[in-house]
Amino acid sequence: MILAALVLAAQAPTPPAAHLGEIRMHLFYAETGQLSPDISPPNAFAGWNTVIGGGDATGHADDLVVLAEVRTEGEQFVERPLSIVARGARGRVLGQRRFASVLTSAAGRAYQALWLNNVTCAGDVQVTVTYGAETRTETLQLHCGE
Secondary structure (H helix, E strand, O other): OOHHHHHHHHOOOOOOOOEEEEEEEEEEEOOOOOOOOOOOOOOOOOOOOOOOOOOOOOOOEEEOOOOOOOOOOOOOEOOOOEEEEEEEEHHHHHEEEEOOOOOOOOEEEEEEEEEEEOOOOEEEEEEEEEEEEEEEEEEEHHHHOO
């Protein structure tokens, strides 16, 4: 009986490996409660004085939401750590979050989030996402001035 179980386990198809997908970044507009379209590179985005607002219906933004996508085929529970770290000037950590595992949807996607408060004048914000052996870094420019 034990031998039969081992044979069946050996014949079971191995689920496809999960991998890191897109990194997305969205501003949170406090006046409307809306998120901006994705502003992460290579999207065109001018992050100058975002805290003041653009004079349009969106208003001002103080916060940023970072989304890390994990992709695979179908619904899977993957016990592989994912971490998101955001750094500002001189490597100062603005925020970080670690997930021990990921559950993907039937479509094979999962999104993990890091919310960053009051960062729209932080200068260059470097976001690094690590998923298992994969690492990806993107930098967003959020500058303020007169």
